[in-house]
Amino acid sequence: MPKKKPVNLPGDGTAALLPVPPMDNWWWLSHKGTTTSFLCISLFALLIRSAVSMFPYSGAGTPPKFGDFEAQRHWMEITTNLPAIDWYRNGTHNDLTYWGLDYPPLTAYQSYIHGILLRVFNPESVSLFSSRGHESYHGKLLMRWTVLSSDALIFFPAALFFVLVYHRNRAKSGVAWHIAMILLNPCLILIDHGHFQYNCISLGLTVGAIAAVLCGSEVLTCVFFSLALSHKQMSAYFAPAFFSHLLGKCLRRKNPILSVLKLGIAVIVTFVIVWWPYLHSVDDFLMVLSRLAPFERGIYEDYVANFWCTTSILIKWKKLFTTPSLKSISLAATVLASLPSMVQQILSPSDEGFLYCLLNSSMAFYMFSFQVHEKSILMPFLAATLLALKIPDHFNHLTYYALFSMFPLLCRDKLLLPYLSLHLLFTLIYHSPGTQITLPKTKASSFSFTSFPGYRFLLRTHFFISLFLHVVYLTIQPPQKYPFLFEALIMILCFSYFVMFAIFTNYTQWTFSSHFRSADKEKKRI
């Protein structure tokens, strides 16, 4: 059955060169068109997701706080039992210190809908108070199914939309492979269906917004992206890219102010509709806002492979600065880091450049913004997935390190087996026989990054150390003096890869656009 393999058809470049009949290894899976292969691969992707969902979720069987699973369940309990206005307010029925709702209203509505479903089939899992820490076979199953259905209803259609738009003018050869890369993205599957979260919704809405940009429908973009922002504030990682790309495009119109105004109205209207229950008084609004930005939790937590956390080994940021000043420092750093790619998009907005800009700005946020979780690597990773055909090698490495950076988290969740299996599955599909994803040749000539002699060596060293760390982490007890020694080592390693990756993509975005422009000019001349 299965398919599996999406994998590419006649290897990218080769199809055009060789007049071979389409008797390639995989053409039979894709000869019916993109939508059909998408359906086939999505069945396989759903199968993998439902298999992963049989594994434990975060915090299974660990009272009193449990984990993200309990948080989501608790929100369903709160939203189905209390009026909307009390969802974010501390009260006798809503103890905000116990997994208080700290995502924007769309998440709350989603919890409400899922909570209603749970109430129909398994009422005790969402009853007020008495359901705290509820764990049961059916409770787990229903919760898992809500994620599965959200994925199938939001992320998958959005991905289809993106694939159709992105590949409309391209050779059909890489489509199936690309679809598989998007749908079998191991990080997203592990976090959503293993650890337990609903990233598929906000990421799905973001992908929808990106596809809307590519097909030129800007109002739709604004609506989708506003929805994504109202589902998870972390979607703001992509905001600079959307903002600068749309601004850049509007500035090129005859009537820039009118275009900007139109988009602004679309954003405001969407936000007003979503936030309506909390817009009746300033207090309510501020109350929700303050829940969304938990500054009191400090600039970093745990061991996240970002700038603050990694450098804190040498520089004790938390001791050197107060929280408010750290807030401004991190904001400044984030803006600075995402500035180059924003400027590029404002100056010369292009579809390809926009995707790079998404990648760069989300990476900048991951590196420098306040309170980043290891799961936030999903945002830059999503952008990289969309670019998988352009930077296949780098995408492959990024997947490896993105997964690795979540390794300690997934081990804690007892998801080691899915971690390994999905890793293997990704590698297999990435290297499926008959697929030769060739690096765009243009880059090699114009760029020296990958041909830089130290780069290959660095990559290899990284890789071997990471293999070694995998084994060490699983087998050796860390020294008592440094209980988190291995976590810290993993963090440093991933951080150093992420830095290389970010430099590469920023560089590519700028060089690419110059290349693109010159190609464009040539075309015009012809």
Next chain:
Amino acid sequence: MDHHRNNDHRLHLLWFFAVSTTLKLLLIPSYRSTDFEVHRNWLAITHSLPLTKWYFDETSQWTLDYPPLFAHFERFLSFFAPLVDPKIVNLHSGLDYSEDSVIYFQRITVIVSDLSLFFGVYRLTRKLETLKRNLICALVVWSPGLLVVDHVHFQYNGFLLGLLLVSVSFLGDGRDLVGGFLFAVVLCFKHLFAVAAPVYFVYLLRHYCWVGLVTGLRRLVTLGVVVVAVFVAAFGPFVYYGQIQQVISRMFPFGRGLCHAYWAPNFWVFYIILDKGLAFTLRKLGFDVQVPSASFTGGLVGDSSPFAVLPQITPLTTFAMVLLAITPCLIKAWRKPQPGLVARWIAYAYTCGFLFGWHVHEKASLHFTIPLAIVAVQSLEDAKHYFLVSIVSSYSLFPLLYEPQEYPIKVLLLLLHAMVMWLGFSAQYTDEKALKKKEKAGEIKSKFEIGFVEKAYLIGLVLVEIVSQFLHPYFLGDRFAFMPLMLISTYCAVGIMYSWIWQLRRILT
């Protein structure tokens, strides 16, 4: 060049296997049936008891009832078990052991033993063209039935069917002696494979031994010696210790009744229903019809006749019927023993065994769906037939996984299987000219189309699923709890009967 191609092929197949392995690994925590404990107990028996006690041990209710080679196989596995956790092979304290260690160990033995399936598929497909090869890989390696039965429910069918496929591939190559030897080995692993023995017998006799008096006799003797040697190796020790009767009685528990608790979708379903219908009508007409003391819907069936009107069925009757059903194929095999048709005949024999056999398990449908996959790529008609029969037989395995957790998995597996078959077969029978022009033309016409009746039947399958899974529990709750299963068996039996008739006609023409 050829070497290169073969290498490529191996790599390709390995890749298919590796991908399916990732899914199999992910299925480790899924539901497992009592068969899991059965096999664990066999590990313990063969590990801690001498051979003379294997077939007598009754510590657990799951006594050893497979032929000796399978017991040796378990013994081989049990060498590794203590390295993981000694409790796995402890006859007493290991009972119903369900720690992670035992689950991972046993599940991984199934995954690893699937390598024989890999080898079988490799041997069968190494000379085919790329598309057919890929299709067979996809159909066999990703067969929802195999995945569900082996990697969720828990059994070693992939391993055994792999051996069977290797045997078939040797017959296909014309190396009859090896093929016959391997089949004898398969028989000593699981005797349920014996249904195809008449086909093997006739085919080998005619194709291998019927070549002039001297050579023929020599070959006959060689073959006989080889087969007998296998059986002696397996059963000899038990004959020596005078336990052969005990072994046989364990292997053939005829006391179990005509049908399994969940009726396999075969001929007897109609027989039972006809009996019930007749009894009902006759009672209405005023005849005094005794209610049978044994019931089919209550689970276990005893010795007394469960039929009110129709004659009692004995194991001998079923045996005669199976043999009778296989006869046309035997005659065909005798008249024209062609290596290319062996897979088809073997599949047909297993279909007959499934339809008319005694106490058939629904899982036995794998015995013919897997060999049929080899046949399916041979012609358009075969592809159409396989599309239907493989969906029906996979669907009939659904009730094995009755817990809600695995519901999405089994449904998705089946949908995916259907989709891959549809895509693969359409591609295979696509007009090549149209394909070359495909840049312009939107939809490419394929000769692979599913007929109206088949379509209606498959849609009916969806309705059956909706009724039995959703409507029945919703409206009737626990009343008539046997209804959904009966509905599924009956409906699938229609499809399997159709497949039998189709295969029969195909063999005769």
